[in-house]
Amino acid sequence: MAEQPLEMEKPGADVPSRLIPPAETNERANDDGLLPPTQQQPVIENRDGPIVVRELYQVDADRRLPEFDQPSAKAFFVENRHDISQKLFALACTPGLPVRIDIIKKMVGHYYPGLLTLIEWDVVYWPPLGQSTLVVIYESPLGGRVLTRLSTQETKITEYDVPKKVAEPLLEAIHTIEEEVGPHRAIRADNLYFLDEDLEEIVLGPCVTSPPGFDQPSLYEPVYRAICQPEGRGTGDSRDDIFALAVSIIHLVIGRNPVAKIKEEKVLHNRLENGSYEGICNNIRLPLALIGPLRSMMADDPSIRWTYEDADSWAKGEMVETVKRLPPIKADIPFRFRKREHLTFETLCWHFCQHVEDAARVIQGDEFANWIKRHPSNLGLLQTIRGIIQARNFFEDSHQGSDAFMLTKVAILMDPNSPIQYKGLTFMPDGYGTLLGTIWNKEGGPQESADILNHDIASLWFSGHERVGQKLLDARKNFDQFRSLLSIKDPGYGLERIAYASCPGLPCLSPLIVRHNVLVIEQLLPALEGSAVSADTSSNPIDRHVAGFIAARFDSDTHPHLKAFASPKEDTSTIGMLSLLALLQWKLRSPPMLALSSWVGGLLGPAISAYHNRQTQEHLEREIPKLVRKGSMPELFNLIDDSEKRREDHEGFIAAQTEWLAAEEEIRSIEGADEERVAQGELSGQQAAATISILLSLAVISILFVTGLG
Structure with a gap:
């Protein structure tokens, strides 16, 4: 019997369905508040020309206005091309440093009493830095700085x-x-x-x-x-x-x-x-x-x-009850730690967390225990601290047995109002996102920030607060969501997704586009388009940072696309990559992306090979260059992942398999019949030979018998 093939998975079952209805390929309503296509063009790295924001405001990078500088941004002269009398200044921000883009979007063009008016913003190429950066334009205060x-x-x-x-x-x-x-x-x-x-x-x-x-x-x-x-x-x-x-x-x-x-x-x-x-x-x-x-x-x-x-x-001159001064609770005798004397839990706790190893040794000593015992704020604190120290011994081989973990628990007990302090990181719960984003590329990277989630440090901090308002409840919910995202290792999840979701002003840190300082989703495809000219086009344009950025900043459902992209099967992953980029280009109404389409088109080999019909493969290979020249990834996706074409290919392949199996069975049957005839012939020959042999033997015996009688 012929060997039966394994049951096949239906092609295309694990990739997104057809992305765009044919009638909508080139039609999109302009009603969703996105940046128009004219503002989604690749950043032009003009090293000699003027710096122009939104085609209206010309920034002079050689004309500094230091009286308007901010600690993280330098001020420059700006001219409104339509109204040169308007007094303006521009702030060029520090590339890579998170900005308050959510606030910028709300404030731009609106007047708020008591506040400088934010006129405009954009990410532009900044020649002195050799890369793009955020530039915000403000009205100039005519009286200058108060100080x-x-x-x-x-x-x-x-x-x-x-x-x-x-x-x-x-x-x-x-x-x-x-x-x-x-x-x-x-x-x-x-x-x-x-x-x-x-x-x-x-x-x-x-x-x-x-x-x-x-x-x-x-x-x-x-x-x-x-x-x-x-x-x-x-x-x-x-x-x-x-x-x-x-x-x-x-x-x-x-x-x-x-x-x-x-x-x-x-x-x-x-x-x-x-x-x-x-x-x-x-x-x-x-x-x-x-x-x-x-x-x-x-x-x-x-x-x-x-x-x-x-x-x-x-x-306004009304009578208001003022806050009364409450004397701090202090010890009668100071506790000396690293040449500094402490009378309160608050100062000692802060100092401890700056020197983890020394503090871990000190809190296990008798001198500290005696000082805690005599402190007016003790109220059973010593017994709880001793319990933490004893519990540590049961977890010597895990993070719960570390000095840092033990000290964090002790710090929360000693000063519940203090910020989260762990492994040298000190932050408030609503500052985790900016902390993560800011230190990502610093020495040591984001691993310690990830440990905050892996070791559930935030839960320890929240458990130390008796008064839990709505803000704390929301913050705790956020940390629970972060831990869930961190547990998923696929692209579009993990620590990258958390960074871009929790810090809206963090630019995409992908090495592919980091110099473009991409802050909003509309800028992503133009940045990839600009990088496609010099990028290694054998690599994937979507890395973990790009995937996390899309998942966090794009409003549409990207889950099926990310799921396909994470597939271990090369053809499915390739289609997932294409579908994600195509979805962005379609939904954001982005202009043609010629270089990016060429980059992506060169990576579609596995998706083409997923088709079994050679004629279909050849058809795709002929059509792809045409769509690449149009710069349309939605059309590329619809060509590659045509459900009707996949169905026909699948059915044709099944029919070919069935036909092949039938032919194989027929061949086996013919081969079996021939073998049977040969075997039958051999048996007949053997029988004939035996008969002849017996007859000859009888003849010889008869002759000998007759001769003997004579």
Whole structure:
């Protein structure tokens, strides 16, 4: 019997169905708010010509405006080609540093009282850097920087000016932008400007060129955000802006940074030990009328810090109850760790987490146990810490037995309000995304950030908080989702997907397109098109970063395409790659992508070979170059993955197999009949020979018998 073939999987069963109905290949409604095709062209690396934003604003990279610089962005002169009288400046951002693109999209072209107006933005090629970067264009404040005018004594801000001239307009700005776009998170004395030449109207400066809180000196951050890494300070809310406004007011009133001559680490230690107001204002004299309001706006406990309503009422002259100073709980005897004395859990916890190995050794000693036992805040804490130390011994071979894990648990017990601290990372829960994105390409890479999820450190932190508001619930839900994504190893998931989903302003870090600084999904295909000219076209245009970027930033369902792309079968993976790019080009109404289509077309060999019919293969090989010259990946996909063509190929292959099997059976049958006839002939011959032999034997015996008788 002939060998039967294995049961075949139906071709195309594991790839997306036909991408675009034939009638829609070249037709798309222009109603979804996407960047128009004219703004999805590949970035032209013009090294000699002008830098033009949106075909209207010409930026002069040789004409600096340092008075408008931000810590992470440099300012340049801009000219409106249609209105050269308009006063503008451009900020060229740091490539690779996450920006607040979600805020930019909401703010552009809108006027907000108390805030500089964001006129326009775009990612453009920046010749001095040799790559693309984000450029944001603002209206120029005619009066310049407030601190500059104060230093030249062109104006003065007294305690009587603060409520009406500073607090009231800026509080309105804080409230308005949080309601409409989110907290500012870049309020500081050197980011305040006079909008008018008369130096009367003060406004907040830019806040979109870096992650929330990233550019802030720690002085302007609430203490627990201040001790975080700048990239991990988090989005926060208006209460953080109110804190920063209070510190800015202090700077304006006294005319200087109140702690300029004190080391930053010492200031943070004082703030943790005595409270932020005392730690910052201890060595200065403030007008009596401002002490209560400023202390209330700088309370370290966000739940008692003045809200917008409280501060606004004070600015309008109404009576508002101020926050009372609560003395910190201190030990009678300091605990000495690495030559520094500590009276509170807060300072010791922070210092411990800066020196993990030394701290792990110290907390297991008797001296620490005795100090904890005598501390007024003990309340059974020592027994819990001893339990953590003992539990560690059961997990010597896992992360739960490490110094870092043990210390993180102890830190959460000692100071539940402190940020998440693990393996040298210090961040607030809402700062994880920007932390991950910012440190990705730094020395050491993102592995420690991944360990935060792998070791479920966030859950330890959340479990230490008795007061769980909606924001904490949302943050915990986010971390649960991140852990789920991390467990999936396929392209389009994992840590890359988490980075782009949790940090909307992180540009795509794929080596293929990193120099194009791709921030939004509409820029992805033009960047790949621009890279196709010099890329290794034997490689896949979709790597893990590109796949994660698409999955996080593209609104359409990409799951079936990513599933196909992750297939171990080369033909299915190739079709998945093509379908994903084709979906982008169709949905985003992108213009023809000639170089990218050529790149992709050269990789379609496995998809062509998946067809069994040689004529079909030859037809595809003839048609692909035609569609490549059109730059249309949707049409390429529809050609390669034509369901009708696949069905015919499958049915033809099955018919050919059936015909082959029938012929094979017939051949075997014929061969079997011939063998039977040969065997029958041999048997007949043997029988005949035996008969003849017997007859001859009888004849011989008969002759001998007759002869003997004679």
